[in-house]
Amino acid sequence: MKTMQQIPAKAYHSSGFMGKYQELVRREMIPYQYKVLRDEAGNAEKSGVFANFINAGKTLRGENAEPFYGMVFQDSDAGKWLEAAAYSLAAHPDEQLERECDELISLIAAAQDEDGYLDTRFTISDRDKRWTNLLEAHELYCAGHLMEGACAYFDATGKREFLDVMEKNAEHIYRRFIVEKAEGYPGHPEIELALMKMYRATGNRHCLELAEHFINCRGVDPCYYEKEKEKRDWTVWGNNPVDHDYQQNGKPVREQSDAMGHAVRAVYLYTGMADLAAETGDSELFAACRRLWESIVNRRMYITGGIGSTVHGEAFSVDYDLPSDTAYSETCAAIGLMFFASRMLENEINGEYGDIMETAFYNTVLAGIQLDGKRFFYVNPLEALPGISGVSPTHRHTLTTRPGWYACACCPPNAARLISSIGQYAYGEKGDTVFCHLYAAGDAEFSNGIRLRCETEYPYDFTVNYTVSGNGRLAVRIPARCGKYVIRKNGNNISPENKSGYVYIEISDGDTVTVELNDAPRFVYASEKVPALTGKAALCFGPMVYCFEGVDNEGDVLSLSLDTSENASVGEYDKTLLGGTRKLTAKGFRREKQSSLYSSEAPKKSPCELTAVPYALWGNRGENQMRVWLNIG
């Protein structure tokens, strides 16, 4: 029995902070990404996504076709873009965008083989290589993203064509892996969570069975990929099939305890597992999810909600190995962590999930996006140092400014679909109870008939006003960081029970409920088990981690340290600063830079005022130093 379910993306109409980002996605990211997919964005790397579907269709019709272009997972960008566009259409009908979507969907439909197979890489050529390289070839991954796009598009427009195409594709996969009992499981998990969406959209139990199958068989034969490799004479990247940690297949998923391997793959897998556990009430599977969750949030996660600390394999490292300067912390992995958290909420209402979801969102996910919506970080270090970052051999992956569209374009469309569907993560319901996991300004409608209007300047102000239409219960997450808070109903203070991080308030039509969080700037300390962070503090405000950039601090943050005995103070909201934000100022010290590399003279330090801005907004003012964690004293 699910503890709650997400509302559809279309059931939320945003305003405020969320509205601003949804507008950025709608006005900038979706149109820009559309051009990219059509190879019409002049300064971006060639994508080939549209062209691949066109050429696959031509191949199927026996016409001359151009070769496949791009990465083996290129089709997935179509799925992610359509998913983002669908959510956007649901909130903002737009004939032209819908036409563009329909056109791409027609191309996708025409690229589907008679038997339901759909993947342009192995349709344009190499037909004999289909399904021979689950480890690397991403066929199930691409299918998963297209399925997610199809579900979103059906939900937004009611049009079935895309959903039908993907249901046919799901049946193809079902025949292969269930009916014909082909061995194997996805190299890059994703289809598991997508099949759960397909099951809910179509009611087709084959989708549920297939999701369950891929989850249950993973790691039962840890050597599947080795055997598969022996049978084939080709490779995509020469991946080592013996790296079971990287592949999350060292043992059956129910026996796994440590979050390991490629971080995006890991959290996509865990999301599918949690989704299935909630759907089927599988407590053993949920227990595994919980262990993996704790492994992440208690030992392997940055303060920013970033995960996957090492560039080697874009992967989780060992416990407490969380370097700031060489962090990988991929934007997509933080997005995946939000997925995982949201599915955990379907198993257990616990404020911790929402706390992590907003940490990942307000910090790593948003840091991935330039304020203009046209440039993106894949890698989100917690320290950036011109001259070292991007240059030193160990820091090549950590850039100091966001580049444009990459050849491997996973993060920008992933961020676009997440933001345009943020209502799903912000709100849920069960019976007559509506859940507010995130403070997302705007209007939300629930299938139980309740409507909420949420007004707030969160994350820069901590008063949240709900206006209720309908009767039932309102469950609002109170962040664990807020020791004190005030709840008012219709202007009167009330003291509802706080149960696992949620306050539950009886609501009647016309009620107003106000939540006032006591959120002041605070210093945060890492466990002394994290070698990179001993003796340091970070400065946070609300859900946002702040950072110190050179541009606000005389061009140098390396010589700064914090005086944590003095409270930091908050600036007024400044709409001219970084698209609108509030600065923090803290007391601290600046040390004189020694000319010699080592000296037995302690560097002279003098008191100074330090300025911090949200980590989400760093790198928007040219190349300069950035640090999240500063030394104390």
Next chain:
Amino acid sequence: MKTMQQIPAKAYHSSGFMGKYQELVRREMIPYQYKVLRDEAGNAEKSGVFANFINAGKTLRGENAEPFYGMVFQDSDAGKWLEAAAYSLAAHPDEQLERECDELISLIAAAQDEDGYLDTRFTISDRDKRWTNLLEAHELYCAGHLMEGACAYFDATGKREFLDVMEKNAEHIYRRFIVEKAEGYPGHPEIELALMKMYRATGNRHCLELAEHFINCRGVDPCYYEKEKEKRDWTVWGNNPVDHDYQQNGKPVREQSDAMGHAVRAVYLYTGMADLAAETGDSELFAACRRLWESIVNRRMYITGGIGSTVHGEAFSVDYDLPSDTAYSETCAAIGLMFFASRMLENEINGEYGDIMETAFYNTVLAGIQLDGKRFFYVNPLEALPGISGVSPTHRHTLTTRPGWYACACCPPNAARLISSIGQYAYGEKGDTVFCHLYAAGDAEFSNGIRLRCETEYPYDFTVNYTVSGNGRLAVRIPARCGKYVIRKNGNNISPENKSGYVYIEISDGDTVTVELNDAPRFVYASEKVPALTGKAALCFGPMVYCFEGVDNEGDVLSLSLDTSENASVGEYDKTLLGGTRKLTAKGFRREKQSSLYSSEAPKKSPCELTAVPYALWGNRGENQMRVWLNIG
């Protein structure tokens, strides 16, 4: 005109601290390494060095031979071992060892081709590949090490056979690169400095010309290796010939300013350059050496004298990129830095060179060697953390305990030859002046007739007594770290001029000179330009950097910080501790470990006493945490 010249290794008979290490080399390392080279050391990786020379000889005589075994530079281990053995023989005649050397030399002689070519890899087979891959094949590198061995053996024993073999080899190389004008320069510099030794041992000016040629032509055509690669159809490791930084060939050496690329190759090259500059008085070349020196010691060197901070290419990184936990800091690179420093002293008497030489020696070089002389670090991190070091993908190269002999066995024999010839680095002379660059207990003889007896417990005590035989001048380096010192001649305080870090004292037969350094434990701070070290301090005593190991500090050093406002104190010399050493104790704090990964509660800290031992001796008491740099406060 040289400012001074090294004394021969045999002119120094060690006692005290140096004597202890020379004994370790003589009693343990040389015999152990001999067994390794003969594949008779049971637990070591197979070496094949003896076998390769035997098989090359057989091939030349038309007999059946086994294939070549090992790395392409395997022959160099013979050169390094013979060099170490030669120095040891000079100080400690040993018939059996001399017989073993002679036997190996006969094998080497028999492996030399008629035309003087000598490299078992391309003699046993692949004769047609000779000289076709200077980038990777290490023929000139192996020749260099064998030349160094030959010079040392001639010097120690007066026997010419090995020297004649290598002079014939030098003539072969001379014909190829000078007479026949073959293009190219060494992929791994080493022969340049070896040819300078050959020139001094044989007086053969072809050796000098050849050294000069390789130095002068390096980088004049930066694309030499690319052209070479196009002409060949084989590779050793698939090295990228376009990586000019790695290869130190982006521009002519006289135009280079930043120490770059593979650290051992770099300092071997710079050593050859400095040697040539001193020999020929080439001021432009010396200016380049000085720039490169400053690049290293002012911006790219660990406090331990370790260089080459990144595992990627075992190379120098960019300025100030000096991470403690992922440091590469190869033992051989620190040895090479000592070579470079000693040759700089031949150009310019400046205490800085000796300061760096002893820093590298007493810290990184000695840290490379287990106290039993049988296990070795190649990589010398400044922080070791069981659970992360050796395990995390970014820390795989940093081990917490010393392993035995490696397949790539460069460091152990390199340390052996350095230690057994330490007198060369400790003492020098020019005219009637004798130089003491290092405080090395024992007896030194100079060609000017002066003899010195040096008595000291340095580096654990800072009184150094010299007893003089002969007349002239004594020049003693005063470390820059010692602000105060006392000099006594025949019991009376004197105040000789301190000129560039050396005090010059007139000496007559029978004089005693005492140098008392004011060396107390001191905290050292890095420039705030080093991101990894901001807000931290290290604890040093004399030339030794100390470190904090878990075994002395309740099993955990991560939660420790230093109170640098209180002086550290020195324990008595304890001969039972780590083979004999002095502990330091400092005041500081221990923080309570938080159970949560991040918390806004500052961790409680309580005052405590911290114990430190010399970094050179870390990792000798099992696996445990180690940190050189601690936070302050």
